[in-house]
Amino acid sequence: MQRVIWQTLTETQKQAALSRSELVQDGAVAESVRTILARVKNEGDAGLLALTEQFDGPLGDNWQLGPEQMAEAAGRLDEALKQAIDQAIDNIGRFHSAQQPQTLALNVANGVRCELRSEAIERVGLYVPGGTAPLISTVLMLALPARIAGCELKVMVTPPPVNDAILYAASRCGVDTLFTIGGAQAIAALAYGTETVPRVDKIFGPGNRFVTEAKTQVSQQGTAIDMPAGPSEVLVIADDSANPDFVAADLLSQAEHGEDSQVMLVTNSAALADAVEQAVSRQLERLPRSAVAQVALSQSRVILADTLEQACAISNAYAPEHLIVQTRAPRDLLPRLRAAGSIFLGPWTPESVGDYASGTNHVLPTYGAARTASSLSLADFQRRFTVQELSQDGLNTLANAVTTLAEAEGLRAHATAVTLRLEAQQ
Numbered sequence: 383m384q385r386v387i388w389q390t391l392t393e394t395q396k397q398a399a400l401s402r403s404e405l406v407q408d409g410a411v412a413e414s415v416r417t418i419l420a421r422v423k424n425e426g427d428a429g430l431l432a433l434t435e436q437f438d439g440p441l442g443d444n445w446q447l448g449p450e451q452m453a454e455a456a457g458r459l460d461e462a463l464k465q466a467i468d469q470a471i472d473n474i475g476r477f478h479s480a481q482q483p484q485t486l487a488l489n490v491a492n493g494v495r496c497e498l499r500s501e502a503i504e505r506v507g508l509y510v511p512g513g514t515a516p517l518i519s520t521v522l523m524l525a526l527p528a529r530i531a532g533c534e535l536k537v538m539v540t541p542p543p544v545n546d547a548i549l550y551a552a553s554r555c556g557v558d559t560l561f562t563i564g565g566a567q568a569i570a571a572l573a574y575g576t577e578t579v580p581r582v583d584k585i586f587g588p589g590n591r592f593v594t595e596a597k598t599q600v601s602q603q604g605t606a607i608d609m610p611a612g613p614s615e616v617l618v619i620a621d622d623s624a625n626p627d628f629v630a631a632d633l634l635s636q637a638e639h640g641e642d643s644q645v646m647l648v649t650n651s652a653a654l655a656d657a658v659e660q661a662v663s664r665q666l667e668r669l670p671r672s673a674v675a676q677v678a679l680s681q682s683r684v685i686l687a688d689t690l691e692q693a694c695a696i697s698n699a700y701a702p703e704h705l706i707v708q709t710r711a712p713r714d715l716l717p718r719l720r721a722a723g724s725i726f727l728g729p730w731t732p733e734s735v736g737d738y739a740s741g742t743n744h745v746l747p748t749y750g751a752a753r754t755a756s757s758l759s760l761a762d763f764q765r766r767f768t769v770q771e772l773s774q775d776g777l778n779t780l781a782n783a784v785t786t787l788a789e790a791e792g793l794r795a796h797a798t799a800v801t802l803r804l805e806a807q808q
């Protein structure tokens with residue numbers, strides 16, 4: 383990890399220190415994704431299967447699985463893994479069920495009733511990554527809120543080969559159909575539909591650069607998406623009270639996701655920075671995915687700040703997907719933290735708990751989108767709409783305001799829709 387002293391940097395150097403990994407910003411990805419999307423749009427299943435063979439190997443005939451085939455996986459799965467999935471389902475289910483919105487209804491004036499209602503988005507596509515690791519937990523993060531929201535059709539896609547744990551999780555969360563397809567070609571199939579894959583209204587889920595770019599491109603063509611949820615990121619704010627081994631483990635837990643992951647340490651203690659770097663080297667030796675983590679670390683930074691207040695400002699400027707705070711009084715910093723997908727407070731809250739089982743959603747905005755985008759929640763699977771109903775008295779109360787504003791805008795028909803009704807009362 384490259385070390386920088388914040389106070390000594392010029393503005394340009396500060397921007398460079400907080401830039402995303404070069405692998406994430408590769409311009410060639412957009413071009414190849416455009417070609418992949420066009421091929422699936424024009425050729426349907428044939429294009430989809432050819433692209434799958436090119437990037438993931440031959441598909442075979444059983445690339446579509448229904449509820450019965452998913453349920454069969456339960457019999458083949460290790461009991462301990464089933465229990466872990468079940469415990470995670472309990473907590474994620476609890477946290478997302480509690481997010482159910484109440485219908486809002488009020489009389490804003492006498493005889494003028496306004497309501498705010500929510501209803502589930504009908505057909506949703508759920509992308510579960512599988513290129514480097516089969517993300518069983520992502521099945522839960524997508525399919526549980528979709529089921530709790532009441533989405534009618536839940537189509538899951540994941541790169542081949544699919545394992546029994548993914549099938550079990552999908553079955554427990556009520557997925558209707560699962561296709562063993564991945565990458566940009568799977569996003570294209572969900573957005574445009576093919577002879578076999580149904581077109582959906584909104585696509586959810588994280589993925590690598592190709593998947594995230596594909597989501598961005600189809601969103602510009604009319605298919606809704608959740609957010610840019612790309613390669614994993616974590617920023618740790620720590621002071622000299624932090625345990626360097628804990629900090630190192632948290633940094634490595636995101637670095638091992640992929641070569642384009644990015645991890646940052648911001649600290650006001652040079653001694654802690656030294657200790658964390660040593661701990662990272664020690665822990666790397668025992669990591670099966672050390673080669674991947676090492677590439678991610680080479681694009682990552684240790685930033686020395688003067689104060690914790692400055693550390694918070696640096697974190698806000700970077701807007702990380704995950705933000706871990708390991709300081710003497712982590713909650714005290716919360717009011718200063720303005721931009722992060724999910725925040726983890728204190729030494730006993732590793733980011734991994736949010737990845738798997740605490741109950742919060744691990745699908746989170748990356749690339750700095752946390753400045754304005756939110757972590758995935760039940761609301762993303764629903765649309766809100768308003769209802770209004772006026773009594774005759776209510777219309778009379780509003781008539782003057784509406785006709786005056788309509789005339790001021792030069793929109794006579796708008797005014798007439800009201801005045802006609804006033805005349806009808808006489």
Ligand SMILES: NC(=O)c1ccc[n+]([C@@H]2O[C@H](COP(=O)([O-])OP(=O)(O)OC[C@H]3O[C@@H](n4cnc5c(N)ncnc54)[C@H](O)[C@@H]3O)[C@@H](O)[C@H]2O)c1
Pocket residue numbers: 414437438510511512513514515517520541542563564565566588589590592593610611612613614639640643703744745746747748
């Ligand atoms: N932000 C979040 O909320 C969040 C959550 C979980 C995971 N993630 C991230 O999701 C990512 C998952 O990535 P992954 O690669 O493991 O799985 P993935 O399923 O996203 O991507 C694998 C697919 O990419 C396609 N692909 C690979 N190389 C290609 C190429 N050269 N050209 C075109 N297509 C190609 C293949 O079709 C393959 O099936 C990781 O970076 C992880 O950090 C993010």
Ligand SMILES: N[C@H](CO)Cc1c[nH]c[nH+]1
Pocket residue numbers: 517519520613614615703737744745
């Ligand atoms: N950290 C990932 C989100 O960036 C989610 C995940 C799934 N499995 C392990 N981690």
Ligand SMILES: [Zn+2]
Pocket residue numbers: 614635636639737
């Ligand atoms: Zn993770």
